[in-house]
Structures are given as structure tokens and as C-alpha cells.
Amino acid sequence: MNPAAIGGGFNPNIPNAARMYDYFLGGKDNLPVDREAAQQVLRYVPEVPIGIRENRGFLQRAVRYLAGQGIRQFLDIGAGLPTQRNVHQVAAEYAPGARTVYVDNDLQVLAHARALLQDSPLVLVAEGDLRRPEEIMRDPDIRRHLDFDQPIAVLLLAIVHFIPDSDDPKGIIARIRDSLVPGSHIALSHVVIDERPQAAPGVERVYQSASAPFVARMSDQVTPFFDGLELADPGVVNLHEWRPDIHHFTPRLEQVGAYFLCGVGRVPERPSGS
Numbered sequence: 001m002n003p004a005a006i007g008g009g010f011n012p013n014i015p016n017a018a019r020m021y022d023y024f025l026g027g028k029d030n031l032p033v034d035r036e037a038a039q040q041v042l043r044y045v046p047e048v049p050i051g052i053r054e055n056r057g058f059l060q061r062a063v064r065y066l067a068g069q070g071i072r073q074f075l076d077i078g079a080g081l082p083t084q085r086n087v088h089q090v091a092a093e094y095a096p097g098a099r100t101v102y103v104d105n106d107l108q109v110l111a112h113a114r115a116l117l118q119d120s121p122l123v124l125v126a127e128g129d130l131r132r133p134e135e136i137m138r139d140p141d142i143r144r145h146l147d148f149d150q151p152i153a154v155l156l157l158a159i160v161h162f163i164p165d166s167d168d169p170k171g172i173i174a175r176i177r178d179s180l181v182p183g184s185h186i187a188l189s190h191v192v193i194d195e196r197p198q199a200a201p202g203v204e205r206v207y208q209s210a211s212a213p214f215v216a217r218m219s220d221q222v223t224p225f226f227d228g229l230e231l232a233d234p235g236v237v238n239l240h241e242w243r244p245d246i247h248h249f250t251p252r253l254e255q256v257g258a259y260f261l262c263g264v265g266r267v268p269e270r271p272s273g274s
Contacts, residue, residue, distance in 0.1 A: 015210035017162065018080045018109050024052040029081050029112065040206045044199040051260045054239035055158050055189055056083070058262050060090050061243050062187045065232065065264060066153045067094035071185060073152040074100045075142070077130050078159030081109055082116050087155065088123045101142050103128040106211070130159060131167050137179040151183040151267075160225065161191045162212040173225050182269045186229060189239065189262035192219045196259075219258040229265025236263040 015037035019030040023038045026049070030038075041048055063074065072095050076087045079102035088100035101124045102117075104110055113125045124145040128136040136142065146152055154176055163169040177186060193200045193216045200216035207214035223236050234241060239260045 011211075015206075016106070016108070017207065017210050017212040018104075018106050020210065021052065021158070022081045022083070024049045025056065025083060027081065027083055037206055037210055041203055044202040044206075045196060047259075051191070051239065052158075054260065055262075056085070058189055058239045058242055059087065059155070059157055059187075060085055061245070062155070062262075062264055063087055063090040063153075064094050065243060066185055066187070067091060067098065069185065069266075070183075071095070071151055071153045072098045073146045073150065074098060074155065075103065075136075075146065075152055076100065076155040076157075077103045077128065077136060078156065078162075079104050079109070079113065079125075080106075082113050088117075088120065092122075098122065099145060100124070101126055101145055103130075103136055103142075105129045130156070130163060130172060133172050133176045133179070137176065148179075149181060151185070152180055153185045153187065154180065156186065156188045157262075158189055158191070160188060160222075161215050161217065162207075164213060164215055170225055170227070174228060177228055177267055180267050182267050184267040185264055186226075186267070187262070187264045188225060189260065190217065190222045190225070191260050192217055192222055192258050194219050194258040219261055222261050226263055226265050228268075230268050232264045232266065236261050238262070 012031055013033060015034050019034040020038045023030040023035055074087050074091055087102070091098035091100055099122050102113055103126050104113070105127055110125060110127055117123045117125055124141060126139055126142050128139060156173070160169050160173070163172065173186065173188070204214050204216055226236055234243070238258060239262050242262050
């Protein structure tokens with residue numbers, strides 16, 4: 001579920017975006033270099049840990065929603081380091097027997113996930129890079145684990161804001177969409193800088209020295225990523241606004257404008273002959 005999909009091999013001297021994410025979540029799978037970089041980010045945007053926790057909440061609500069739509073296959077690209085209430089755990093609760101694939105290209109993430117999930121027959125951990133979606137969608141191991149003739153939910157959570165415009169993120173998402181059968185879904189979340197554009201250059205500088213570059217985008221640059229999908233209510237909104245639980249209330253976010261957008265879209269039926 002995060003920037004590790006663009007990471008690389010283990011280097012204890014380079015801040016790792018996945019380990020920084022883990023630190024923001026309050027995890028222990030991070031190094032001093034990650035904590036130092038994360039603290040620099042927090043000087044620019046102190047609310048980052050709130051957003052990260054909200055992203056985990058969106059993940060859980062989205063998987064629950066998707067299970068309710070009959071989805072029994074989940075493809076999490078940029079999964080990051082395993083933490084509590086991962087995709088396969090939520091799916092097992094609401095859709096017993098559901099199959100999950102976690103994709104990443106960070107070697108540390110892959111090793112950690114495989115060690116934890118090696119005894120889970122419904123879960124596969126696979127190497128892949130979001131910038132090359134065709135390789136992921138055609139991977140023989142992934143295709144053996146998931147039935148691409150049936151609907152699949154692709155999760156792109158807190159990962160596309162690490163894809164530079166030069167790699168055509170909208171085109172990447174469109175190619176993923178076009179490789180899925182109708183009735184499939186794409187869930188996406190993306191940081192936006194509408195609320196604090198002045199902080200963006202500082203955050204970008206921190207991530208320039210990390211394993212993945214952060215790309216600052218405004219909300220009107222993110223909503224087109226959902227083009228070609230039938231959006232579930234309430235559309236593209238802030239994390240805490242997407243189908244919140246009854247008791248879900250984050251006072252510090254209630255009056256905040258666009259800061260971390262998310263949405264879930266269904267792949268529509270294609271015109272006959274297409």
C-alpha cells in the first residue's frame with residue numbers, strides 16, 4: 001500500500017519511503033536515517049501521521065465495500081511493509097476465501113512480506129513496478145493466483161504520488177483499467193497540496209534523497225486519474241469523508257480542504273465490439 005513499489009535494494013544510508021511510511025504509522029520497521037528524513041517532513045507538514053492513519057482506515061473501508069460488491073480478488077500494487085489489518089486480513093473477514101496479491105519492487109519489503117505470509121495459501125507476494133503495469137498484469141505467478149477473467153480490485157493506495165509526470169501516471173492507470181474485465185474496481189488514494197502548497201518544495205527536497213521522489217499535485221491534477229471509471233459514492237473526496245464509519249470523527253480534519261484524496265471506481269461494461 002505505499003511508495004515501496006518504486007523503491008530498490010536495501011541501503012541503510014538512504015531513507016526508504018516504505019520505512020518512512022512505517023514510521024509515520026508508528027511502526028518499528030525503520031532505521032535512524034528513515035526517522036531523520038521523516039522528522040524533516042513533519043517540520044513542513046506536522047499532520048502527516050494523521051493522513052497516513054486515515055489512509056489505512058480508507059484501505060479497510062474500501063476492501064469492506066469491495067467485498068460487498070462481490071469482489072473476491074485483490075491486487076495491491078505498492079503494498080509496502082506489512083502492518084496491522086492488511087488487505088488479506090480485511091478481505092478474509094468480509095469475503096472468506098478471497099485471494100490477494102501484494103506487489104512491490106522494494107527487496108526489503110518483499111523479503112519481509114514473504115517471511116510473514118509464506119504460510120498463507122490465499123496470499124501471493126510478487127515483485128513488480130507500477131511504472132511497468134503490463135509486466136504486473138501479465139506476470140504468470142500473479143495470473144495463476146488470480147483469475148483475470150473475473151473481476152479484480154486493484155489497490156493503488158498512497159503510491160501514485162511517487163510516480164512523476166514523465167512516467168505518465170494517468171496512462172499507467174488507464175492501462176491497468178483496460179486490462180481488467182468489467183465489474184473490476186480500482187481504489188486510489190493520493191496526497192494533494194491544495195491546503196499547504198508552500199510546504200510542497202520542502203517535502204519534495206526530502207524525498208529527492210530517499211528511495212522514491214514525492215510529486216506534489218493539486219486536486220485538479222488527481223481527479224483525472226479516475227477517468228473511465230464509474231465512481232462509487234461519494235466520489236473523489238478526502239480520506240475521512242469516504243464512507244466513514246458511524247463513530248469515525250477526526251476533529252482536526254473536519255474543516256480542512258483537499259489534502260489526501262481517495263476514491264473507488266468500477267470498470268464499466270465496454271461497448272459491444274470493443
